[in-house]
Amino acid sequence: MQQLLEKLTALHGPCGHEQPVSKWVRDKVSPLVDEVKVDSLGNVIATKKGTQGGPVMVMTAHMDEVGFIIKKIEENGLLRFEKLGGNDDRLLLTQKVQLRTKKGLLTGVVGSISAHYAKFDDASKVRNHRHLYIDIGAKNKEHAIELGAEVGTPVTWKPSMEYLGDERTGRFVGKGFDDRAGCAVLIQTLHELQDAKFSGTVTAVFTVQEEVGLRGAQVAARQVKADVAIAIDTTAVSDTPEETMDKTLALGDGTGIKVLDFSLISHPAVKEKLIQLAENKNIPHQLEIFPGIGTDGGAISLANHGIPTGVLSIPSRYAHSPVEVIDMTDLTATKELLKAFILDLGEETEFTFID
Incomplete structure (x- = not known):
């Protein structure tokens, strides 16, 4: 995913001006899916059908950067x-x-x-x-x-991406990881689904204007009749020495499984399935409760008659700066858990609020 991330973060795409990113993503995912379109707002919506029937699952990440x-x-x-x-x-x-x-x-x-x-x-x-x-x-x-x-x-x-320290750290510093890192996870997941058998339909939604009010996701979600959704985004860690940091989320400790933020209380059934899969497959993970952030998951969850929604968070330091920092361990864990969730879906899988 390193090469994917380098190409994505080099693209110029602030809120409302994501054209270079939308075009690049559309062209990149076209060979990997059955259908792809760019809507009038700029969202890229790519659909891949499984080998048998089952639920419609949305995975989403935003293309814009501050x-x-x-x-x-x-x-x-x-x-x-x-x-x-x-x-x-x-x-x-x-x-x-x-x-x-x-x-x-x-x-x-x-x-x-x-x-x-x-x-x-x-x-x-x-x-x-x-x-x-x-x-x-x-x-x-x-x-x-x-x-x-x-x-x-x-x-x-100004675009930049390089190792923090050197290649021995496994950590990268650069601009735009929020949320081009999430976009890289979605694209890599589509790559790895090419020869996989899975149930239902996977729709990858790359949204615009997340950083100014989840606007793209609100428009995109109305175009997909989904049964479940997983949003992928970065999140701010709290593992540095400032007095406001509470050490509840750390860089390098694995993907964050969202419990809640200001935009979303994760659907219990989706959250528990993610935890179960992470534990069963030994995927490094941590639980995230952080009211200081919101994601496209909040907008997706409110679409149509309500969509059971969870979020996987890529831990990040120095968010919304030219020197954001992520750990490749966390990025890989996020991709692995997302893929495991998709492959675990069955023809009759449902995510109900009560049994």
């Missing part, structure tokens, strides 16, 4: 911007970004005062993003426009 959008070009060529998704103002200063213009990609940097001026500033002040700017090297407004910048230009962190 980013920015240009809202003004100053006379001196610096660019003002707004956020797309949840960015922390404390992380913005001096970070490299990438603009996707009609003329091509541009490298920029979120500007800051020189360290030499810090003595004249309030060191405790965190400037609101609306007071900040992106520098693309333009000499003036006309030059910025000539380079391709305009109001509405989408921006992401």
